[in-house]
Amino acid sequence: MVRQHPASAGGRDESVDESRRAAGSRPDPTKVRFVLGASGIAALSALVTVIAAPPAPVSLPVSPPAAPTTVTQQRPIVYIQLAPGQSPPPGATVIDAKAPKPITIVTRVPAPPQQTVVVRTTQSGKVIP
């Protein structure tokens, strides 16, 4: 039995020859690629230079330095509602959620003026003379 080398197969040899012929007829792309790459790098470096470069100095009217101002910053008070079983962090103020909210009341209601008023609100069943 004679083994045929793949390269020596008839049809195959023809196709290899054609591809070689086609490759031989194209121009070498290496030079063009080099030119394109170099020009891309140049353009990119130019862009970076324009963007990152500090602006040209502009002459501004010189003003005296402003006096330092005091800014009062209010610190927000953060409330954390503790879930059952949780304990507060050390030093935290603990407020009972069920405690009544402080309210302001008037303890000295001015005396009413002496005048006859027909419309009157009373407890139910109160007999008005």
Add this chain to the structure above:
Amino acid sequence: MITAERPARTSRLAREIAQTPIVPLTVATTAMGGRLVVHLAASGADDRARHDAQLLLARIRRWADRLSRHIETSELSMLNADPRSRVPVGPTLGAALWAGVEAANESEHLVDITLLGARLAAEGLPSTDVAADTPRRWSLCSGPRRTAVVDRAPGIRFDLGGVAKGWLAERGLACLSSWPSAVVDADGDLALRCGPGATWAVAVDDPRTDGSALAILHLSGRATRWPTRWGVATSGTSVHRWRRDETMRHHLIDPRTGAPAITDVVQATVVCGSALRAEALAKAAVIAGTTQGLALLERAGVAGAVILTERGETLALPQTLNLLAE
């Protein structure tokens, strides 16, 4: 609670003009174990005003008769005597029961219309009501043609009391829509309407002295096209009270205990937008006591509140000063 004295009155833009209170035409009768009064901003010679007032009083009396537990044939008494747990009721009783639901919600459930047994027991009358610690479950749903259906646990009986009066005052005032300034007084619970620029003077009764007042409120109509609605109601422990077992008992039942409320408030008056809400909140303030009661009224955002304590102090929420007559 932080208590601050504010003897100086705060002024308001509305007080720039000293307003003269209305001198009303007044028609009165008795109902619900107390007085029933209509005040209209009309002259005493106005026959139409007098006719409208008398017509309304007759209507309110008919409604009140359906809601009274003192009348055996009233719709409320029939409901209380009905052995069924699910009972259809008519439009008037249905609406009053809905008002009871609203009053409970407004008062943070310190007003409860299912406490008839506890109320009778406080008076020393026989009661077959459920035990105080039994959940008083009941519900209401709408039926056909403005009727309602009550669904309740066995033994639940209703006492509308002040809720009915606040509701009747509101419903009565709605019938006087042709009068821009009118007041319906249902035994001390007032539903008021003030026309633009008009002012009603309202005396807050001092229960310690007949004819005297703790304060006089000026309730005005805002300068808008539409009349302003106000509700004023007073509740307390100094009128309906009995001596029993060597202790004084009153009619305001605390739903948390099923017994007359242990409170340091003798009387509370609340001013807000409706008589029903004012009634519920005034009663709740008495039941809750001074500290908790004022806090409750503050949360409710009422327009004003005046409280008389058992120590003889007259306390008020700050916004009340805007309503006081000078």
